[in-house]
Amino acid sequence: MKPYAFRFQFLTNTLVGSFLGFRSLLLGICLVFSVTVSWAQQSPVSREQLEKEKKENLQRIKEAQRILSETSSRRESSIGQLNAINEQIQARESLIQSISQELELLATQINELGGVIVALEEDLVNLKEEYAHMVYATSKTSNSYNRLTFLFSAETFNQLFRRIKYMQQYSQARKNQVNQIQKVRETLINQRETIESKRLEQQVLLDQQVIANQDLIALKTKQRALIRDLSQKEKQLRKEVAKRRNDVQRLERLIAKLIKEEIEESAKNKTENAVALNTSKEELSTSFASKKSKLLWPVNSGFISQRFGNNPHPVMKNILVPNDGVDIQTNQNAQVKAVFDGVVIAITPIPGPGNSKAIIMQHGEYFTVYSRLKDVNVRKGQAVRAEEPVGMVYTDSDGISALQFQIWHNQQKLNPEPWLQRR
Structure with missing residues (x-):
């Protein structure tokens, strides 16, 4: 080369x-x-x-x-x-x-x-x-x-x-x-x-x-x-559970009665409380249903201390504690807010000792219940917007401040937890 x-x-x-x-x-x-x-x-x-x-x-x-x-x-x-x-x-x-x-x-x-x-x-x-x-x-x-x-x-x-x-x-x-x-x-x-x-x-x-x-x-x-x-206080705890069952049953009957009366009254008079919110009952129902997993929490802070249905007692074995909603344990004097636009259809004392109250709000075919309130800021028939304050949480003799929150679809109780947004 x-x-x-x-x-x-x-x-x-x-x-x-x-x-x-x-x-x-x-x-x-x-x-x-x-x-x-x-x-x-x-x-x-x-x-x-x-x-x-x-x-x-x-x-x-x-x-x-x-x-x-x-x-x-x-x-x-x-x-x-x-x-x-x-x-x-x-x-x-x-x-x-x-x-x-x-x-x-x-x-x-x-x-x-x-x-x-x-x-x-x-x-x-x-x-x-x-x-x-x-x-x-x-x-x-x-x-x-x-x-x-x-x-x-x-x-x-x-x-x-x-x-x-x-x-x-x-x-x-x-x-x-x-x-x-x-x-x-x-x-x-x-x-x-x-x-x-x-x-x-x-x-x-x-x-x-x-x-x-x-x-x-x-x-x-x-x-x-x-x-x-x-x-070591089992006897006292058993009494508290028995009282809880009794109170839940009495409150359930009262809420069911009030909701039934409201449904019958609306059908009889063909009037809708939703008029106060400038929307129809059907539109309000559809709008509420679309909010599943997105509803606001009724309190700013806290956690679910007792879930929907029968809950195992945290101390005693083989004892179940009933709940028609969820208990949200929160701070003393916590402000309670409406989770959705609606109309107040009832304000009622809660059966049992104490001066706590419950508010029932209607959202078309849906109802929300805010129970264990010491103060109420609204009146029956009042139209309330989402996030508007409706009352203040009640604190019992043990120092527990827990709101009981329920959701009903007509006369059917629903588990509120899947409806609330993730926190």
């Missing part, structure tokens, strides 16, 4: 090598991108969702602690205290689960980033070797005489033109190789910084997990002690 033909072939090989180096860089960048996409696609829960859940659980813990402090000021042991502690335990367990999921997510990301860094380091070594070969080859043909000799030894004009183009491409290939090396270096630095940042986040989460576990252990110890104290 002629010397210049050899150089021509060498230039061709160098350009091919440069292309392979560029391909290597491209593969490295694609790998970084694919890892980022995989975090979004493979993870069942995103970091943003887990952070949101953490904030929600921390808010639940804060509210339950405030309610517990108020309840504890009245007596040493009560069901209200136990409800607040149980709520804190559930929130702590959810918080720990969110932290664990976030730690798993970070561990996966760190492992994948480690693989990216290894691949980028290999690319950098390969690119540097290719560049060294190019520099070495250039040094052999660096003087003007050799370049001119190489060009003018061409046998045809077309061959001369191709050699000029190859020399231009060779010069550009060297510049590209330098740019590729710099890009890989920058990407590698960024990935190393990212992995270090995620390791710091991981350590913060581990610290949070340790504190949350310690708090959970302390709460469960307090829960066991409270249950032990309450168990």
